Every structure is written in structure tokens, then in C-alpha cells.
Amino acid sequence: MKKILAVDDSASMRQMVGFTLKKAGFDVVEAKDGSEALNLAKQQGFDAVISDVNMPVMDGITLIRELRSLPDYKFTPLLMLTTESGLDKKSEGKAAGATGWIVKPFNPEQLLAVLKKVIR
Amino acid sequence: MSIDLSQFFDVFFEESFEGLDAMESELLNLEPGKEDQETINTIFRAAHSIKGGSGTFGFTAVSDFTHVLETLLDQIRNGQRQLVAEHVNLLLKAIDCLRAMLTALQAQEEPEQQEANELKQRFEAILNGENSTGVPEQAISEPEEQAALPITFQIDFKPLPYLFKTGNEPLYMIAELSELGELETQALHDEVPKLKQLNAEDCYLYWRFFLTTTRGESAIREIFEWVEDDAEITIVQCGGLFEEPDDHSESPNIPLSVPAEAELPVQAPEPSKMVQDNKEETVPVKDARKNTDPSTTSIRVGIDKVDSLINMVGELVITQAMLSQIGEQEITESSIAALQEGLAQLAHNTRDLQENVMRIRMLPISFVFSRFPRLVRDISQKLNKQVELKLIGEQTELDKTVMEKLSDPMVHLVRNSLDHGLETPEERIAQGKDPVGTVTLNAFHQGGNIVIEIMDDGKGLDTEKIRSKAIQNGLIQEQDELTVDEINELIFMPGFSTADNVSEISGRGVGMDVVRKNIQALNGSVEVSSEAGVGSTFTIRLPLTLAILDGQLVQVADHTYIIPLISIVESLQIDIAKVSNVGKGLQVLRLRDEYIPILRLYDIFNHKGAREELDKTLLVVVENDNYKVGILVDDLLAQQQVVIKSLEANYQRVDGISGATILGDGTVSLIIDISGLIKLSGLRRPGSSELLVDLKADEGIPA
Numbered sequence: 001m002k003k004i005l006a007v008d009d010s011a012s013m014r015q016m017v018g019f020t021l022k023k024a025g026f027d028v029v030e031a032k033d034g035s036e037a038l039n040l041a042k043q044q045g046f047d048a049v050i051s052d053v054n055m056p057v058m059d060g061i062t063l064i065r066e067l068r069s070l071p072d073y074k075f076t077p078l079l080m081l082t083t084e085s086g087l088d089k090k091s092e093g094k095a096a097g098a099t100g101w102i103v104k105p106f107n108p109e110q111l112l113a114v115l116k117k118v119i120r
Numbered sequence: 121m122s123i124d125l126s127q128f129f130d131v132f133f134e135e136s137f138e139g140l141d142a143m144e145s146e147l148l149n150l151e152p153g154k155e156d157q158e159t160i161n162t163i164f165r166a167a168h169s170i171k172g173g174s175g176t177f178g179f180t181a182v183s184d185f186t187h188v189l190e191t192l193l194d195q196i197r198n199g200q201r202q203l204v205a206e207h208v209n210l211l212l213k214a215i216d217c218l219r220a221m222l223t224a225l226q227a228q229e230e231p232e233q234q235e236a237n238e239l240k241q242r243f244e245a246i247l248n249g250e251n252s253t254g255v256p257e258q259a260i261s262e263p264e265e266q267a268a269l270p271i272t273f274q275i276d277f278k279p280l281p282y283l284f285k286t287g288n289e290p291l292y293m294i295a296e297l298s299e300l301g302e303l304e305t306q307a308l309h310d311e312v313p314k315l316k317q318l319n320a321e322d323c324y325l326y327w328r329f330f331l332t333t334t335r336g337e338s339a340i341r342e343i344f345e346w347v348e349d350d351a352e353i354t355i356v357q358c359g360g361l362f363e364e365p366d367d368h369s370e371s372p373n374i375p376l377s378v379p380a381e382a383e384l385p386v387q388a389p390e391p392s393k394m395v396q397d398n399k400e401e402t403v404p405v406k407d408a409r410k411n412t413d414p415s416t417t418s419i420r421v422g423i424d425k426v427d428s429l430i431n432m433v434g435e436l437v438i439t440q441a442m443l444s445q446i447g448e449q450e451i452t453e454s455s456i457a458a459l460q461e462g463l464a465q466l467a468h469n470t471r472d473l474q475e476n477v478m479r480i481r482m483l484p485i486s487f488v489f490s491r492f493p494r495l496v497r498d499i500s501q502k503l504n505k506q507v508e509l510k511l512i513g514e515q516t517e518l519d520k521t522v523m524e525k526l527s528d529p530m531v532h533l534v535r536n537s538l539d540h541g542l543e544t545p546e547e548r549i550a551q552g553k554d555p556v557g558t559v560t561l562n563a564f565h566q567g568g569n570i571v572i573e574i575m576d577d578g579k580g581l582d583t584e585k586i587r588s589k590a591i592q593n594g595l596i597q598e599q600d601e602l603t604v605d606e607i608n609e610l611i612f613m614p615g616f617s618t619a620d621n622v623s624e625i626s627g628r629g630v631g632m633d634v635v636r637k638n639i640q641a642l643n644g645s646v647e648v649s650s651e652a653g654v655g656s657t658f659t660i661r662l663p664l665t666l667a668i669l670d671g672q673l674v675q676v677a678d679h680t681y682i683i684p685l686i687s688i689v690e691s692l693q694i695d696i697a698k699v700s701n702v703g704k705g706l707q708v709l710r711l712r713d714e715y716i717p718i719l720r721l722y723d724i725f726n727h728k729g730a731r732e733e734l735d736k737t738l739l740v741v742v743e744n745d746n747y748k749v750g751i752l753v754d755d756l757l758a759q760q761q762v763v764i765k766s767l768e769a770n771y772q773r774v775d776g777i778s779g780a781t782i783l784g785d786g787t788v789s790l791i792i793d794i795s796g797l798i799k800l801s802g803l804r805r806p807g808s809s810e811l812l813v814d815l816k817a818d819e820g821i822p823a
Binding site for chain 2: 011012020074075078098101105106120
């Protein structure tokens, strides 16, 4: 079973992403900010990471930069959840090593469809 | 796969309200020009989360509105715009508006749009007509470009060598392409170097695809969206380069089969369907929200509280096992001792468990206090007064139910302090006071009660004015001599609210009598003390919890009543020599320096067979609102904690009775509501020491 790390400071978003992915047959671990996510990622391997950008403690772009520098996450799909108003964040995220982005708001179907680009 | 989003609504609303509270308190702490980055970031993140969530869960009105807030905050955050006081005011208004919208949505109602639209325009004006494109609908409803007939595209995709390091995988893109239609793939390998020079982590292969699809070019572009900058991509419509197109236009078989194939696994039809649902079929959307019953309130409990409960239940199970083991043995002297010990243990466990269960409903009073910085700010601006608000004891815990009902009376008292209590800066300076007035909210525990003080350092109550107003309203007589405290008490009398006192802030048709009534409904009390020129203090006392009270069981005829222990001053045998008749069947007992009216429970509740001779009965002296009465009972029974059951919920409201409980032997016992009993008995205390036996019709004694 593919294991995904879902990172978001909003509990409802985290629940929604987590629930959707679990229902689609993924193993999901949730984290509420970048720092928590980074610790989890160092302890256990993930097949993909989906992270919000704006979070307290450690934001999503820093998380992606940190993850990409780890040997275990060299090729791992790292997706960021951005909003339509955060267009410049996309390029910033790409520069940090993000694989791609999912634009908020999205519904569960869109999330799974987009995820198919990187994990099957 | 369909997922019912309504299951996440509860969490969304809860966290959105929390976010709004956080935004509000951070904004109130901000000083324009001196804002620190982290505060702005926190405010931005809260707005951002609300927008993201509301967009995702289909509350487009909220996400549209939050968008403008977010844009402004983003500009401030990025240093593109300087935060000014006007922004803070507008943002605070927007928070109110959002709160109202979310409350409406939570109750499954359509939110009021007018204010939101007005505020939105003001934000847009600030944003200088910056276009607000990218509203959420557009993000999810990108029009589906659907070609009528299949078209063949030639797609050249040449990733840059580092592509794998971005986490992208060409294989999945090819798989996605194949889902769009009929795909012919040519993998080109002429750039793969000799084995020695090959870097295993690089991508050397590149591809040429021929895709025959009814979907437009944008669907193809979307697949490569993430790798645009990491690859050379060319997409051209080919007419005849590939032999297929001609066939397509002639043979109907292939075109028909292609869309059928394409429709299945691709995501696009779904979103467009969802948008339709939202726009046209509001009914199903509402139905989906039915799960969110607005009346169900939730409570967040710290894990430590839950842990200690689990521990205690564990203890209880052990004690129960011990007791049942004893029960199985033959009864001997030693087993009786063990049984007694076990029962004591059980009593101990039960009490612990009860206390801890009660603690679950306890929340820090900061939940109520937190709304005051905003309130004080708004009111003081309106009144042109300078006010510093001090909050003390915010961590003091209080039952959630009490908390909810406490908020309105407190708001009223704070408004009063600001409006009537505090002077204008000029007046304060003239009196040698600091121009900035202080309002202090202080909460602490005292015995089984929680005490909340609302203090101001203003001018204090004007006793002369209160006195003359009370005479004018017929509450007291010209000749009545009252102490200062008694005069101050008058402000709680019904009908005291006067034209003099009414202003935009505090004159909302709610008098202090309502404040007192609301607090009394919580089995609490409110008092005022005041000193001219120094300030006033309102003191609210409330029982810690509504559900349990320490009671004195009393016997009247063959009935058992419960008197709240907290109200009892003393219980005594009556010295007949000190009883005098004061007319209309009322007797008073002279107790030290006071006259205590004697209330006969058997009369009030129509019981027969009670002991009527005063020397054979007992008098329980109780105090309510600084006013003492004696309740005549046949006998005092045990004192015990009783669980209050609402009569109103199970039967109906009964005057003089605040609730009922079930005693150990299974009988139902009624709990006496002291202030209701005084009212029922025909005694009133209109601020003077005089006892009135007659009640005016407008005092509202129910028949």
C-alpha cells in the first residue's frame, strides 16, 4: 500500500485529504505543520507528500526544500496545495523542488485525479 | 468515488470560528506602523485557511468574501502595503460579517449578503481596483474544451535530464495521455549515452506521441503542466502527417469509440458536474448539510482530562470486582469489615469520578473574556473615551453551560461601566485622574463558587440621582432612609431604567433587573459596590456547575425538600418570645439585630399534617441577594450532593422550585428556589427594610 504524508494546518482540510486518500486505498499519515511533517518523514518513508503552503512553524515551501535535500526523498513526488491567488508560490515551490501543485479549492475527485500524475 | 463533504463541515465551522477569534485578538493587539511580521502572518494564515476551507466545502459566498481580505493581508505581509488604522477597522468589521455568514451557514440558512458586498467593495477600493480574478468557481469550473470530432495531435516531449529529481514520472504522464484517447507512442533513445557516461539518475529518453482525442489541446497541456519548465514540449495539430485523421472523418466507428473510452477515467466531467450541483440544485446541497445540526454543540476536552477519567473508571472496576468477590463469600465478621471498606472505596471512587466528569464541561473563562477587548475598543471609540481593559484570572474554569449564559449579562455590565462609569479624558484630567480609564475583569474561585468582578475606576454610582429616580418611580418613599449600599441596590429593580440613563450604548431596553434575573436563573447573584469618584465594582457569584449542588434535605409533613446549602446561613430552633406578628399573617423572628420573615413551606406548597407550632419546628435561615428569610421546616435531614434534574424539561416550570432530584431511596425530591419562594410568599424587598406583603399586579406572580 502506498503511503502518503498529508500536511495542512487546517484540521478540516487534513481530514478531507486524509479521508479521500484512505478511501482511495492509500495509507495516510497526517501532520499539522512542516516541522512535524519533516520529523515524520525522517522516521518513516513516504511514497508522496502533499503539503499546504501557508502553515505556522514551518511553511510548505521550506518543508519541500528540506525534504528534497534528504537522500530518501530525492525522487519522491512532493505536491503542494496552493490557492489560486498564490500563483507566484508555484514557481517558488518548483524552485524548492516541488513536483507539482494542487490548486485550492479542490474536491476529493480532483485531488485523486491530480495525484494520478505522480503515484499509481 | 463520491465523498460526502458534509462530514467535514463541523470541523470546518469550528476551526473557522477559532480562526476568526484568533484574527480578532491579533488585530486588537496590533498597533499600525509597529506591526510585527508574525502577527500579520498569523492573521493572514487564518484568513487563508477559512478561504481554502470554504471554497473546498462549497461555501462560495464565504470564500469570495475572504478572498479580498486575504489579498489585502497578503500585500501587507509582503510589504507591498502599509497597514493603517483604517485597515484594522475594516478587517474587524469583516470578521464580524464572516462570523455572521458562517453562523447562518452552520444553521443551514442562506447568509446575508448585503453587508458582505458592501465591505467587499470597500476592500476592493483599497486594493485600488485590482482585479479579483481567480474566484474559486473559476478554479474548479474551467470550461471543458470539447472538440466535436476527434483530432490528432503530435506531441513531442523531451524532458531535461534532471526530470526525475522533481519527483515527476514520464510513465504516469504517458498513462494519463492514453486516457485522453488513442495513443501512439514512440520512445526515442538516440540521446542515451554509452554505459560508462550514463548517469543513472538522469533522464535520457524522450518521446513523440500521436494522440487522437476529442478533448482539446488544454487537456494535453494540463498533463504536462507541472513539467513545462523541465522539458521541451511541443503540441501541434497534425493534418495528415499521421494517416489516421482521414480515417476519422470517414469512418464513424472510431470517433464513436474514442469519446466513450475517454470519458471514463478522466477527472474533468466530474468537476463540471459538481459546479452544476452548486449553482442550480441548491436543494441537494442543503440536504447534504442536514447532518450539521446547529444545535449540537461540541466541546474540546484536553486529553489529560480524558486520561484521568479512564484511570478512575479503572479504579471503579477494581472496586466493583472486589465487592462482588466479597458478595460471593459467606457473611462473617471479617467480610463485613471488608465490605465496609469496599463501600468506602466505592464512595471515594464515585466522588472522584463525578468531580472529573464535571471538569469535562469546564472551560477557561477566557472563552467569555476574549470577546471583551473588541467590545471595549469599539465602544470606547464611539464614546471618545480612552480605556484600558485588564483581564485577570482568564484560566479560571467554569461550566460551559453557565459560560454561555453569562456572556450577555457581562456584556451589559461592561457597556454600563464604559458608558456610565468612566469619565471622558477631559473630565478625568480635571479630576487629577489618568486620562485613560481602566476596566478590569477578574475571575476567581471562592468556595464552591466562581466570582467575576467587573471593576471600573470611573465616577461611581450617583446615589442622589438614583434615590430621586427611585422616589419618582415609586420604588421607595421620600422618607425612607437607606444606606448607600441599599441605594445602589435599587439599580437592579425592575422599572429603574430611566430616560437619563439611556444612551446608544447601554440603553437597549435592557435594564439591570434583566441582568440580575439572568444571573439568578443560573443560581447566581450580582451585587454592586461603588464609591463616588473612585469607581464601581459589580460582583457576580455563580455556582461552579449547574448540574450538581450541595443540598440540605429538610422534612415538611411527609415531603422531603432540598435547600441549596450555599444559601443557608444558619438553622435554629425558634424562641417564641422573639416572634412578632407584622400583619397579613406574616411573622418575623428577631434574630440578633435583624428581623427575619418566617416563610411556612407547608402553606406555600399546601401540605397538610406539618407541625404548625413554632416551638416544635426548625427555622432554616437563608440569604438571597443580601436578604434573609427563614424557612420553617419540620426537621433537618441529611446534607448531600444532589444531581439536579430540570423540572422544566421533564414536566413544566414550577414557581419556587428550581429543579428536582432523585434520592437514594428512589423518591423524587424538589429543590427550593429561594428567590422564587420569596416572590411566591408575597414578600418583596424594594430596597428598604420595610416588608411588603402586598404585591403589585405587575410583579408578575403567576396564578
